[in-house]
Amino acid sequence: MIRYIYDSRITNNVLSKEPAHMVRVILPQHLRTLARVNGEGTLEVKGPVTGDSVPDALEARYPVLPGTIRNHVTKQRRPFIRFFACEQDRSHELPDTPLPESVVAGAEPLLIVGAMEGR
Amino acid sequence: MSAVRLLVGTRKGAFILISDGKRNNWTVDGPHFGGWELYHLKASPADPDRLYASQTSSWFGQVIQRSDDGGKTWNPPGTKPEELMGADGTSKGESNMFLYDSSPETGQSLTTHQWYDGTQRPWEFKRVWHLEPSMTDPDTVYAGVEDAALFKSTDGGKTWVELAGLRSAKGQLWQPGAGGMCLHTILLNTGQPDRMFVAISAAGTFRSDDAGQTWRPTNKGLRSKYELPDPDAEVGHCVHSIAIHPERPQVLFMQKHWGVLRSDDAGESWQEISGDLPSDFGFPIAVHAHEPDRVYVVPIKSDSEHYPPEGKLRVYRSRSGGNDWEALTKGLPQENCYVNVLRDAMNVDELDPCGIYFGTTGGQVYGSADGGDSWTPIVRDLPAVLSVEVQTLS
Numbered sequence: 001m002i003r004y005i006y007d008s009r010i011t012n013n014v015l016s017k018e019p020a021h022m023v024r025v026i027l028p029q030h031l032r033t034l035a036r037v038n039g040e041g042t043l044e045v046k047g048p049v050t051g052d053s054v055p056d057a058l059e060a061r062y063p064v065l066p067g068t069i070r071n072h073v074t075k076q077r078r079p080f081i082r083f084f085a086c087e088q089d090r091s092h093e094l095p096d097t098p099l100p101e102s103v104v105a106g107a108e109p110l111l112i113v114g115a116m117e118g119r
Numbered sequence: 120m121s122a123v124r125l126l127v128g129t130r131k132g133a134f135i136l137i138s139d140g141k142r143n144n145w146t147v148d149g150p151h152f153g154g155w156e157l158y159h160l161k162a163s164p165a166d167p168d169r170l171y172a173s174q175t176s177s178w179f180g181q182v183i184q185r186s187d188d189g190g191k192t193w194n195p196p197g198t199k200p201e202e203l204m205g206a207d208g209t210s211k212g213e214s215n216m217f218l219y220d221s222s223p224e225t226g227q228s229l230t231t232h233q234w235y236d237g238t239q240r241p242w243e244f245k246r247v248w249h250l251e252p253s254m255t256d257p258d259t260v261y262a263g264v265e266d267a268a269l270f271k272s273t274d275g276g277k278t279w280v281e282l283a284g285l286r287s288a289k290g291q292l293w294q295p296g297a298g299g300m301c302l303h304t305i306l307l308n309t310g311q312p313d314r315m316f317v318a319i320s321a322a323g324t325f326r327s328d329d330a331g332q333t334w335r336p337t338n339k340g341l342r343s344k345y346e347l348p349d350p351d352a353e354v355g356h357c358v359h360s361i362a363i364h365p366e367r368p369q370v371l372f373m374q375k376h377w378g379v380l381r382s383d384d385a386g387e388s389w390q391e392i393s394g395d396l397p398s399d400f401g402f403p404i405a406v407h408a409h410e411p412d413r414v415y416v417v418p419i420k421s422d423s424e425h426y427p428p429e430g431k432l433r434v435y436r437s438r439s440g441g442n443d444w445e446a447l448t449k450g451l452p453q454e455n456c457y458v459n460v461l462r463d464a465m466n467v468d469e470l471d472p473c474g475i476y477f478g479t480t481g482g483q484v485y486g487s488a489d490g491g492d493s494w495t496p497i498v499r500d501l502p503a504v505l506s507v508e509v510q511t512l513s
Contacts, residue, residue, distance in 0.1 A: 029154075064182070067216060068182070069179075072218070078179070078180060080178040081178065081179075114179070
Protein backbone atom coordinates (compact mmCIF):
# COMPACT_ATOMS: atom_id res chain seq x y z
CA MET A 1 0.00 0.00 0.00
CA ILE A 2 1.25 3.45 -0.85
CA ARG A 3 0.90 5.73 2.13
CA TYR A 4 0.90 9.49 1.93
CA ILE A 5 1.58 11.81 4.79
CA TYR A 6 -0.53 14.91 4.96
CA ASP A 7 -0.07 17.95 7.09
CA SER A 8 -1.70 17.91 10.49
CA ARG A 9 -3.37 21.20 11.43
CA ILE A 10 -4.66 20.13 14.79
CA THR A 11 -3.72 22.42 17.64
CA ASN A 12 -3.55 21.23 21.21
CA ASN A 13 -6.16 22.54 23.56
CA VAL A 14 -4.01 23.53 26.49
CA LEU A 15 -7.02 23.95 28.75
CA SER A 16 -8.13 20.36 28.35
CA LYS A 17 -7.16 17.98 31.11
CA GLU A 18 -7.92 14.93 29.02
CA PRO A 19 -4.85 13.12 27.69
CA ALA A 20 -4.45 13.60 23.96
CA HIS A 21 -3.18 10.91 21.63
CA MET A 22 -1.89 11.31 18.13
CA VAL A 23 -3.58 8.51 16.21
CA ARG A 24 -2.71 7.51 12.68
CA VAL A 25 -5.70 6.95 10.40
CA ILE A 26 -5.95 5.68 6.84
CA LEU A 27 -9.15 6.48 4.99
CA PRO A 28 -10.49 4.63 1.95
CA GLN A 29 -9.71 6.28 -1.35
CA HIS A 30 -13.23 7.65 -1.94
CA LEU A 31 -13.28 9.40 1.42
CA ARG A 32 -9.77 10.76 0.91
CA THR A 33 -11.02 12.30 -2.33
CA LEU A 34 -14.10 13.67 -0.62
CA ALA A 35 -12.11 15.18 2.25
CA ARG A 36 -9.35 16.25 -0.12
CA VAL A 37 -6.56 14.62 1.80
CA ASN A 38 -3.79 12.33 0.69
CA GLY A 39 -3.41 8.98 2.34
CA GLU A 40 -2.49 8.51 5.97
CA GLY A 41 -3.15 11.26 8.44
CA THR A 42 -2.64 11.92 12.10
CA LEU A 43 -5.49 12.92 14.37
CA GLU A 44 -5.49 14.23 17.87
CA VAL A 45 -7.89 12.18 19.96
CA LYS A 46 -8.68 13.32 23.48
CA GLY A 47 -9.49 10.76 26.13
CA PRO A 48 -9.79 7.03 25.45
CA VAL A 49 -8.94 5.97 21.90
CA THR A 50 -11.92 3.88 20.81
CA GLY A 51 -14.00 2.93 17.81
CA ASP A 52 -16.15 5.95 18.58
CA SER A 53 -13.65 8.58 19.61
CA VAL A 54 -11.52 8.27 16.48
CA PRO A 55 -14.47 8.79 14.08
CA ASP A 56 -15.61 11.61 16.37
CA ALA A 57 -12.29 13.36 15.90
CA LEU A 58 -12.22 12.58 12.20
CA GLU A 59 -15.68 14.00 11.60
CA ALA A 60 -14.90 17.10 13.62
CA ARG A 61 -11.82 17.76 11.57
CA TYR A 62 -13.30 16.98 8.16
CA PRO A 63 -16.83 18.40 8.04
CA VAL A 64 -17.70 16.55 4.87
CA LEU A 65 -17.29 13.14 6.50
CA PRO A 66 -20.22 12.91 8.95
CA GLY A 67 -22.66 10.40 7.51
CA THR A 68 -20.07 8.69 5.34
CA ILE A 69 -18.55 6.42 8.01
CA ARG A 70 -21.34 6.35 10.59
CA ASN A 71 -25.01 7.16 10.63
CA HIS A 72 -25.56 10.87 11.21
CA VAL A 73 -27.86 10.39 14.14
CA THR A 74 -27.26 7.00 15.72
CA LYS A 75 -23.48 7.09 15.13
CA GLN A 76 -23.65 3.43 14.17
CA ARG A 77 -20.97 2.30 11.74
CA ARG A 78 -22.32 2.09 8.18
CA PRO A 79 -22.84 -1.55 7.18
CA PHE A 80 -20.11 -1.69 4.51
CA ILE A 81 -17.47 0.15 6.52
CA ARG A 82 -14.81 -1.81 8.40
CA PHE A 83 -12.31 -0.77 11.08
CA PHE A 84 -9.02 -2.70 10.90
CA ALA A 85 -6.17 -2.37 13.38
CA CYS A 86 -3.09 -4.51 13.97
CA GLU A 87 -4.32 -7.02 11.38
CA GLN A 88 -7.56 -7.50 13.30
CA ASP A 89 -11.12 -6.59 12.32
CA ARG A 90 -12.34 -4.27 15.08
CA SER A 91 -15.61 -3.45 13.35
CA HIS A 92 -17.84 -5.52 15.58
CA GLU A 93 -16.43 -4.46 18.92
CA LEU A 94 -18.47 -2.17 21.10
CA PRO A 95 -17.85 1.45 20.12
CA ASP A 96 -16.35 2.31 23.49
CA THR A 97 -13.87 -0.58 23.45
CA PRO A 98 -10.31 0.79 23.54
CA LEU A 99 -8.28 0.25 20.39
CA PRO A 100 -4.94 -1.59 20.71
CA GLU A 101 -2.14 0.17 22.56
CA SER A 102 -0.02 0.32 19.42
CA VAL A 103 -2.77 2.37 17.73
CA VAL A 104 -3.08 4.60 20.78
CA ALA A 105 0.69 5.11 20.74
CA GLY A 106 0.74 5.89 17.02
CA ALA A 107 2.85 2.86 16.16
CA GLU A 108 0.08 1.31 14.05
CA PRO A 109 -2.65 3.05 12.05
CA LEU A 110 -6.38 2.52 12.26
CA LEU A 111 -7.57 1.52 8.80
CA ILE A 112 -11.08 2.59 7.84
CA VAL A 113 -11.95 0.58 4.76
CA GLY A 114 -14.88 -0.13 2.51
CA ALA A 115 -15.99 -3.75 2.53
CA MET A 116 -14.92 -5.79 -0.47
CA GLU A 117 -16.97 -5.21 -3.58
CA GLY A 118 -17.07 -6.77 -6.97
CA ARG A 119 -19.29 -4.39 -8.84
CA MET B 120 -24.66 31.42 -30.15
CA SER B 121 -26.58 28.65 -28.43
CA ALA B 122 -25.09 25.57 -26.85
CA VAL B 123 -26.28 22.38 -25.23
CA ARG B 124 -24.89 20.85 -22.06
CA LEU B 125 -25.79 17.32 -21.05
CA LEU B 126 -25.40 16.35 -17.39
CA VAL B 127 -24.92 12.60 -17.33
CA GLY B 128 -25.04 10.58 -14.12
CA THR B 129 -23.60 7.07 -14.21
CA ARG B 130 -22.85 4.16 -11.90
CA LYS B 131 -19.25 5.32 -11.61
CA GLY B 132 -19.24 9.08 -11.88
CA ALA B 133 -20.65 12.10 -13.69
CA PHE B 134 -19.89 13.32 -17.18
CA ILE B 135 -20.64 16.66 -18.81
CA LEU B 136 -21.11 16.66 -22.57
CA ILE B 137 -21.08 20.00 -24.36
CA SER B 138 -21.84 21.02 -27.93
CA ASP B 139 -22.70 24.17 -29.78
CA GLY B 140 -26.21 24.56 -31.11
CA LYS B 141 -25.49 22.50 -34.21
CA ARG B 142 -25.11 19.47 -31.93
CA ASN B 143 -22.64 17.72 -34.21
CA ASN B 144 -19.43 17.85 -32.20
CA TRP B 145 -19.36 17.12 -28.51
CA THR B 146 -16.72 17.41 -25.83
CA VAL B 147 -16.78 14.93 -22.97
CA ASP B 148 -15.67 16.11 -19.53
CA GLY B 149 -15.32 13.62 -16.70
CA PRO B 150 -15.53 11.50 -14.78
CA HIS B 151 -16.42 13.77 -11.91
CA PHE B 152 -16.65 11.93 -8.56
CA GLY B 153 -15.15 8.83 -10.16
CA GLY B 154 -16.26 5.59 -8.54
CA TRP B 155 -19.40 7.04 -6.95
CA GLU B 156 -22.91 6.55 -8.20
CA LEU B 157 -24.29 9.80 -9.58
CA TYR B 158 -28.01 9.26 -9.56
CA HIS B 159 -28.90 12.69 -10.85
CA LEU B 160 -27.51 16.08 -11.76
CA LYS B 161 -29.63 19.08 -12.63
CA ALA B 162 -29.11 22.77 -13.32
CA SER B 163 -31.08 25.65 -11.89
CA PRO B 164 -33.41 27.20 -14.47
CA ALA B 165 -32.76 30.52 -12.73
CA ASP B 166 -28.96 30.31 -12.95
CA PRO B 167 -27.46 28.05 -15.61
CA ASP B 168 -24.11 27.89 -13.83
CA ARG B 169 -25.69 26.52 -10.65
CA LEU B 170 -25.67 22.73 -10.83
CA TYR B 171 -26.68 20.22 -8.19
CA ALA B 172 -25.54 16.61 -8.08
CA SER B 173 -26.52 13.58 -6.03
CA GLN B 174 -23.37 11.59 -5.23
CA THR B 175 -24.13 8.34 -3.47
CA SER B 176 -22.63 5.04 -2.46
CA SER B 177 -23.84 1.95 -0.68
CA TRP B 178 -20.58 2.13 1.26
CA PHE B 179 -20.24 5.81 2.10
CA GLY B 180 -23.78 7.14 1.93
CA GLN B 181 -25.12 10.33 0.42
CA VAL B 182 -23.34 13.53 -0.48
CA ILE B 183 -24.85 16.53 -2.25
CA GLN B 184 -22.46 18.43 -4.48
CA ARG B 185 -22.94 21.85 -6.00
CA SER B 186 -21.21 23.74 -8.77
CA ASP B 187 -21.48 27.48 -9.24
CA ASP B 188 -19.47 27.58 -12.46
CA GLY B 189 -21.30 25.24 -14.78
CA GLY B 190 -19.61 22.07 -13.59
CA LYS B 191 -15.96 23.12 -13.67
CA THR B 192 -15.61 22.89 -9.88
CA TRP B 193 -17.76 21.24 -7.24
CA ASN B 194 -18.17 21.51 -3.48
CA PRO B 195 -20.56 20.24 -0.86
CA PRO B 196 -23.04 23.13 -0.57
CA GLY B 197 -22.19 25.77 1.96
CA THR B 198 -18.64 24.58 2.24
CA LYS B 199 -15.77 26.40 0.63
CA PRO B 200 -12.76 24.27 -0.33
CA GLU B 201 -10.66 25.63 2.52
CA GLU B 202 -13.44 24.82 4.97
CA LEU B 203 -13.27 21.14 4.19
CA MET B 204 -10.36 21.00 6.57
CA GLY B 205 -12.54 22.33 9.39
CA ALA B 206 -9.67 23.97 11.28
CA ASP B 207 -12.04 25.25 13.94
CA GLY B 208 -13.33 21.76 14.54
CA THR B 209 -16.89 22.79 13.81
CA SER B 210 -18.80 20.52 11.47
CA LYS B 211 -20.18 22.22 8.40
CA GLY B 212 -21.08 18.96 6.73
CA GLU B 213 -24.84 19.25 6.75
CA SER B 214 -25.31 18.86 3.03
CA ASN B 215 -25.63 15.10 3.26
CA MET B 216 -28.05 15.03 6.17
CA PHE B 217 -31.60 14.03 5.30
CA LEU B 218 -33.60 13.52 8.47
CA TYR B 219 -37.22 12.46 8.26
CA ASP B 220 -39.63 14.67 10.11
CA SER B 221 -40.30 13.10 13.49
CA SER B 222 -41.75 16.17 15.16
CA PRO B 223 -44.89 15.68 17.24
CA GLU B 224 -46.71 18.31 15.19
CA THR B 225 -46.18 16.96 11.69
CA GLY B 226 -44.14 13.82 11.65
CA GLN B 227 -44.80 11.58 14.60
CA SER B 228 -47.32 9.31 12.94
CA LEU B 229 -45.25 8.99 9.77
CA THR B 230 -43.11 6.20 11.07
CA THR B 231 -43.68 3.13 8.91
CA HIS B 232 -44.48 1.96 5.38
CA GLN B 233 -45.41 -1.39 3.99
CA TRP B 234 -42.64 -3.94 3.51
CA TYR B 235 -42.42 -6.83 1.04
CA ASP B 236 -43.94 -9.26 3.52
CA GLY B 237 -46.89 -7.02 4.32
CA THR B 238 -45.52 -5.88 7.66
CA GLN B 239 -44.85 -2.26 8.53
CA ARG B 240 -41.25 -1.04 8.43
CA PRO B 241 -39.65 2.21 9.58
CA TRP B 242 -38.61 4.78 7.02
CA GLU B 243 -34.85 4.67 6.45
CA PHE B 244 -32.94 7.13 4.30
CA LYS B 245 -30.80 5.54 1.60
CA ARG B 246 -30.09 8.01 -1.19
CA VAL B 247 -31.25 10.96 -3.28
CA TRP B 248 -32.70 9.84 -6.60
CA HIS B 249 -33.68 13.17 -8.05
CA LEU B 250 -32.86 16.84 -7.56
CA GLU B 251 -35.25 19.49 -8.87
CA PRO B 252 -34.10 23.10 -8.59
CA SER B 253 -36.71 25.82 -8.25
CA MET B 254 -37.84 27.55 -11.43
CA THR B 255 -37.07 30.97 -9.95
CA ASP B 256 -34.58 30.75 -7.07
CA PRO B 257 -31.14 29.14 -7.54
CA ASP B 258 -30.86 28.47 -3.80
CA THR B 259 -34.12 26.53 -3.58
CA VAL B 260 -33.97 22.90 -4.59
CA TYR B 261 -36.08 19.81 -3.93
CA ALA B 262 -34.77 16.28 -3.41
CA GLY B 263 -36.68 13.06 -4.00
CA VAL B 264 -35.21 10.34 -1.83
CA GLU B 265 -35.34 6.64 -1.01
CA ASP B 266 -37.17 5.65 1.25
CA ALA B 267 -39.69 7.79 -0.54
CA ALA B 268 -39.98 11.34 0.75
CA LEU B 269 -39.56 14.89 -0.45
CA PHE B 270 -37.02 17.29 0.99
CA LYS B 271 -36.49 20.99 0.35
CA SER B 272 -33.46 23.23 0.73
CA THR B 273 -33.64 27.00 0.60
CA ASP B 274 -29.93 27.60 1.21
CA GLY B 275 -28.44 26.14 -1.92
CA GLY B 276 -28.45 22.54 -0.74
CA LYS B 277 -26.66 23.06 2.55
CA THR B 278 -29.53 22.03 4.81
CA TRP B 279 -32.65 20.03 4.07
CA VAL B 280 -36.11 19.88 5.59
CA GLU B 281 -38.67 17.22 4.80
CA LEU B 282 -42.05 18.22 3.37
CA ALA B 283 -43.72 15.64 5.55
CA GLY B 284 -47.23 16.26 4.30
CA LEU B 285 -46.45 13.96 1.39
CA ARG B 286 -46.00 10.90 3.59
CA SER B 287 -49.36 11.68 5.15
CA ALA B 288 -50.93 10.75 1.81
CA LYS B 289 -51.41 7.11 2.81
CA GLY B 290 -47.69 6.56 3.29
CA GLN B 291 -48.38 3.51 5.43
CA LEU B 292 -49.57 1.76 2.23
CA TRP B 293 -46.56 2.61 0.08
CA GLN B 294 -44.17 -0.23 -0.58
CA PRO B 295 -40.82 -0.69 -2.31
CA GLY B 296 -40.55 -2.23 -5.73
CA ALA B 297 -37.51 -4.27 -6.66
CA GLY B 298 -35.55 -1.06 -7.16
CA GLY B 299 -36.42 0.34 -3.77
CA MET B 300 -39.09 2.75 -2.58
CA CYS B 301 -38.00 5.94 -4.25
CA LEU B 302 -39.35 9.36 -5.08
CA HIS B 303 -37.90 9.77 -8.56
CA THR B 304 -39.88 12.49 -10.33
CA ILE B 305 -40.62 16.06 -9.25
CA LEU B 306 -42.51 18.40 -11.60
CA LEU B 307 -42.48 22.12 -10.83
CA ASN B 308 -43.23 23.56 -14.27
CA THR B 309 -46.95 23.24 -13.75
CA GLY B 310 -48.07 26.75 -14.67
CA GLN B 311 -49.08 27.44 -11.07
CA PRO B 312 -46.40 28.46 -8.57
CA ASP B 313 -47.82 26.38 -5.74
CA ARG B 314 -48.68 23.25 -7.73
CA MET B 315 -46.25 20.33 -7.71
CA PHE B 316 -46.39 16.73 -8.82
CA VAL B 317 -44.22 13.87 -7.61
CA ALA B 318 -44.04 10.22 -8.61
CA ILE B 319 -43.00 7.35 -6.39
CA SER B 320 -42.23 3.68 -6.95
CA ALA B 321 -44.29 1.98 -5.73
CA ALA B 322 -46.89 4.39 -4.54
CA GLY B 323 -48.04 6.42 -7.55
CA THR B 324 -48.38 10.10 -8.37
CA PHE B 325 -49.26 12.82 -5.90
CA ARG B 326 -50.23 16.47 -6.29
CA SER B 327 -49.81 19.45 -4.02
CA ASP B 328 -51.55 22.78 -4.59
CA ASP B 329 -49.97 24.56 -1.65
CA ALA B 330 -46.25 24.41 -2.46
CA GLY B 331 -45.72 20.99 -0.98
CA GLN B 332 -47.37 21.36 2.41
CA THR B 333 -50.27 18.97 1.75
CA TRP B 334 -50.64 16.25 -0.84
CA ARG B 335 -53.20 13.85 -2.24
CA PRO B 336 -52.89 10.77 -4.44
CA THR B 337 -53.69 11.32 -8.12
CA ASN B 338 -53.90 7.79 -9.44
CA LYS B 339 -57.48 7.39 -10.64
CA GLY B 340 -57.45 5.34 -13.83
CA LEU B 341 -54.21 3.50 -13.10
CA ARG B 342 -54.58 -0.27 -13.16
CA SER B 343 -51.99 -2.68 -11.79
CA LYS B 344 -53.60 -6.04 -12.41
CA TYR B 345 -50.56 -8.19 -11.68
CA GLU B 346 -48.83 -5.97 -9.15
CA LEU B 347 -51.59 -5.11 -6.68
CA PRO B 348 -54.40 -7.19 -5.19
CA ASP B 349 -56.74 -4.28 -5.92
CA PRO B 350 -55.79 -3.21 -9.44
CA ASP B 351 -57.46 0.19 -8.98
CA ALA B 352 -56.00 0.96 -5.56
CA GLU B 353 -55.66 4.60 -4.63
CA VAL B 354 -51.93 4.14 -3.92
CA GLY B 355 -49.35 1.43 -4.49
CA HIS B 356 -48.87 1.74 -8.25
CA CYS B 357 -45.37 1.56 -9.66
CA VAL B 358 -45.15 4.75 -11.69
CA HIS B 359 -41.82 4.92 -13.51
CA SER B 360 -41.88 8.48 -14.77
CA ILE B 361 -44.20 11.39 -15.52
CA ALA B 362 -43.71 14.35 -17.86
CA ILE B 363 -45.41 17.64 -18.57
CA HIS B 364 -45.22 20.43 -21.15
CA PRO B 365 -45.04 23.85 -19.48
CA GLU B 366 -47.37 25.45 -22.03
CA ARG B 367 -50.12 22.88 -21.39
CA PRO B 368 -49.68 21.99 -17.75
CA GLN B 369 -53.04 20.30 -17.28
CA VAL B 370 -51.81 17.44 -19.50
CA LEU B 371 -49.51 14.85 -17.96
CA PHE B 372 -47.92 11.80 -19.52
CA MET B 373 -46.89 8.71 -17.60
CA GLN B 374 -44.74 5.65 -18.19
CA LYS B 375 -45.94 3.12 -15.67
CA HIS B 376 -44.52 -0.28 -14.74
CA TRP B 377 -46.86 -1.58 -17.41
CA GLY B 378 -48.73 1.02 -19.39
CA VAL B 379 -48.33 4.45 -20.93
CA LEU B 380 -50.99 6.86 -19.74
CA ARG B 381 -52.20 10.42 -20.11
CA SER B 382 -54.10 12.80 -17.89
CA ASP B 383 -55.96 15.79 -19.33
CA ASP B 384 -57.06 17.17 -15.98
CA ALA B 385 -53.85 17.69 -14.03
CA GLY B 386 -53.77 14.18 -12.66
CA GLU B 387 -57.40 13.86 -11.58
CA SER B 388 -57.83 10.91 -13.93
CA TRP B 389 -55.67 8.89 -16.30
CA GLN B 390 -56.31 7.07 -19.58
CA GLU B 391 -54.23 4.39 -21.27
CA ILE B 392 -52.50 5.58 -24.45
CA SER B 393 -50.20 2.61 -25.06
CA GLY B 394 -51.93 2.00 -28.40
CA ASP B 395 -49.74 0.15 -30.87
CA LEU B 396 -46.49 0.14 -28.89
CA PRO B 397 -44.62 -3.19 -29.12
CA SER B 398 -44.46 -3.21 -25.30
CA ASP B 399 -46.01 -0.81 -22.84
CA PHE B 400 -43.32 -1.50 -20.26
CA GLY B 401 -40.53 1.04 -19.99
CA PHE B 402 -38.99 3.67 -17.78
CA PRO B 403 -38.59 7.20 -19.23
CA ILE B 404 -41.12 9.43 -20.95
CA ALA B 405 -40.42 12.85 -22.47
CA VAL B 406 -42.35 15.58 -24.26
CA HIS B 407 -41.08 17.57 -27.23
CA ALA B 408 -40.02 21.11 -26.26
CA HIS B 409 -42.29 22.85 -28.77
CA GLU B 410 -45.03 20.32 -29.61
CA PRO B 411 -47.01 19.38 -26.49
CA ASP B 412 -48.55 16.37 -28.25
CA ARG B 413 -45.23 14.83 -29.27
CA VAL B 414 -44.31 12.23 -26.73
CA TYR B 415 -41.33 9.87 -26.58
CA VAL B 416 -40.95 6.50 -24.87
CA VAL B 417 -38.47 3.63 -25.08
CA PRO B 418 -40.34 0.30 -24.91
CA ILE B 419 -38.67 -2.44 -22.90
CA LYS B 420 -39.63 -6.07 -23.29
CA SER B 421 -40.91 -6.82 -19.80
CA ASP B 422 -40.46 -6.25 -16.09
CA SER B 423 -38.01 -9.14 -15.87
CA GLU B 424 -36.39 -8.66 -19.29
CA HIS B 425 -35.05 -5.15 -19.12
CA TYR B 426 -33.99 -4.80 -22.74
CA PRO B 427 -35.65 -3.72 -25.97
CA PRO B 428 -38.04 -6.12 -27.71
CA GLU B 429 -36.30 -8.17 -30.44
CA GLY B 430 -32.94 -6.70 -29.48
CA LYS B 431 -33.81 -3.53 -31.43
CA LEU B 432 -33.26 -0.21 -29.68
CA ARG B 433 -36.22 1.89 -30.74
CA VAL B 434 -37.54 5.19 -29.46
CA TYR B 435 -41.25 5.51 -30.11
CA ARG B 436 -42.81 8.87 -30.87
CA SER B 437 -46.43 9.83 -30.85
CA ARG B 438 -47.40 12.99 -32.72
CA SER B 439 -50.94 12.92 -31.37
CA GLY B 440 -50.51 12.68 -27.62
CA GLY B 441 -50.50 8.89 -27.53
CA ASN B 442 -52.16 5.78 -28.95
CA ASP B 443 -50.51 6.11 -32.39
CA TRP B 444 -46.80 5.50 -32.17
CA GLU B 445 -44.00 5.40 -34.73
CA ALA B 446 -40.68 3.68 -34.29
CA LEU B 447 -37.60 5.89 -34.55
CA THR B 448 -34.68 3.68 -35.53
CA LYS B 449 -32.34 5.60 -37.81
CA GLY B 450 -28.90 5.50 -36.24
CA LEU B 451 -29.91 3.18 -33.39
CA PRO B 452 -28.74 -0.46 -33.18
CA GLN B 453 -31.37 -2.75 -34.70
CA GLU B 454 -29.87 -6.08 -33.76
CA ASN B 455 -28.29 -7.65 -30.68
CA CYS B 456 -29.02 -4.69 -28.44
CA TYR B 457 -29.91 -5.58 -24.86
CA VAL B 458 -29.50 -2.38 -22.91
CA ASN B 459 -32.02 -0.56 -20.77
CA VAL B 460 -32.89 3.14 -20.58
CA LEU B 461 -33.63 4.21 -17.01
CA ARG B 462 -36.35 6.60 -15.88
CA ASP B 463 -34.29 9.79 -15.62
CA ALA B 464 -32.15 9.02 -18.65
CA MET B 465 -34.09 10.73 -21.46
CA ASN B 466 -34.61 14.44 -21.95
CA VAL B 467 -35.01 17.17 -24.56
CA ASP B 468 -33.33 20.48 -25.34
CA GLU B 469 -35.18 23.67 -26.22
CA LEU B 470 -33.60 24.38 -29.60
CA ASP B 471 -35.46 24.29 -32.89
CA PRO B 472 -35.52 21.62 -34.12
CA CYS B 473 -35.84 20.02 -30.72
CA GLY B 474 -33.02 17.73 -29.60
CA ILE B 475 -33.74 14.44 -27.82
CA TYR B 476 -31.13 12.61 -25.73
CA PHE B 477 -31.02 9.35 -23.84
CA GLY B 478 -28.43 7.22 -22.08
CA THR B 479 -28.33 3.45 -21.74
CA THR B 480 -27.18 0.95 -19.18
CA GLY B 481 -24.57 -0.02 -21.77
CA GLY B 482 -22.93 3.39 -21.42
CA GLN B 483 -24.06 4.95 -24.67
CA VAL B 484 -25.54 8.42 -24.86
CA TYR B 485 -27.51 8.95 -28.06
CA GLY B 486 -28.67 12.28 -29.38
CA SER B 487 -31.07 13.42 -32.06
CA ALA B 488 -30.94 16.99 -33.38
CA ASP B 489 -34.07 16.56 -35.48
CA GLY B 490 -36.79 15.62 -33.06
CA GLY B 491 -35.97 11.93 -33.14
CA ASP B 492 -35.88 11.31 -36.90
CA SER B 493 -32.22 10.30 -36.73
CA TRP B 494 -29.80 9.48 -33.94
CA THR B 495 -26.07 9.48 -33.39
CA PRO B 496 -24.06 8.18 -30.45
CA ILE B 497 -22.50 11.12 -28.64
CA VAL B 498 -20.38 8.81 -26.51
CA ARG B 499 -20.39 5.01 -26.45
CA ASP B 500 -18.50 3.59 -23.52
CA LEU B 501 -19.44 5.31 -20.29
CA PRO B 502 -20.43 3.38 -17.19
CA ALA B 503 -24.12 2.47 -17.02
CA VAL B 504 -26.09 5.69 -17.43
CA LEU B 505 -28.52 6.57 -14.64
CA SER B 506 -29.66 10.00 -15.74
CA VAL B 507 -29.39 12.52 -18.55
CA GLU B 508 -30.38 16.12 -18.00
CA VAL B 509 -30.22 18.77 -20.71
CA GLN B 510 -29.36 22.43 -20.49
CA THR B 511 -30.00 24.74 -23.43
CA LEU B 512 -27.55 27.60 -23.11
CA SER B 513 -27.65 30.91 -24.93
